[in-house]
Amino acid sequence: MERTTTPAEDFLDRALLEEAAKKSGLLWVRPEGVPNGRALWHAWHDGAVVVVGDGGEQPLHGLAAGGRAEVTVRSKDKGGRLTGWLADVTELAPRSEAWQGAVEELKSKRLNAPDTDTIGDRWxxxxxxxxxxPAGALTERPGAMPDGSHAAVPMPTGATTRRPIPAGLPKLLLGRRKG
Incomplete structure (x- = not known):
């Protein structure tokens, strides 16, 4: 059920979305039809989140032009979910005016780049x-959060936690004390 909002609420929601996206270093993105989201570093540019990926950068599995994605932004100070929305995904054509503007914003957010001077050419x-x-109203905001945790089930692994050491091991390692 979609909630109805007043123009003032729409304005405040948009301000929250924009400010949260600008301040947070990471956001969670779950492409439509993909069971789990992933954390992506990003920048806010010209009314939308922009991300760079694939190649030598972060993987953008499942994100495709013309698709939709669910975006969740965390609070910078507490780290918990702050807001979420549905987004329309478009790919910017390399070296277009929109691409140039997005890349300038992204370059300032890219930490430890191996090729800072030529990063735009590589991208x-x-x-x-x-x-x-953003497409439509916020799906999550303070006072209207979902009840579930949204935590993904860990992938199966053969790794285990440390087991107790065998009782005889200290005697073997330290030898018998001669008295």
Whole structure:
């Protein structure tokens, strides 16, 4: 059931969305039809979130132009979910005016880049720059959060926690004390 909002609520929701996206270093993105989301670093540019990925950057599994994605932004100070929305995904054409603006914003957010001076050229050759534009009202906001945890089930692994050491091991390692 979609909630009805007043123009003032729409304005405040949009301000919350924009401010949260600008301040948070990470957001969670779950493409439509994909069971789990993933954390992505991003930038806010021209009314939307922009991300760069694939090639030598973060993987953008499942995000495709013309698709939709569920975006969740965490609070910068507490780290918990702050807001969420549905986004329309578009791919920006390399070296277009929109791409250039997005890349300038993304370059300022990219930490420890191996090729800071030529990163735009590498992104144009190897990567995709996607724009995630909010579509509709917020799906999560303070006072209207879902009840579930949204935690993903850990992947199966053969790794285990440490087991107790065998009772005789200390005697073997330290030897018998001669008295």
């Amino acid at each position: 144009a050759r190897e990567c995709r720059v996607l724009r995630l534009e």
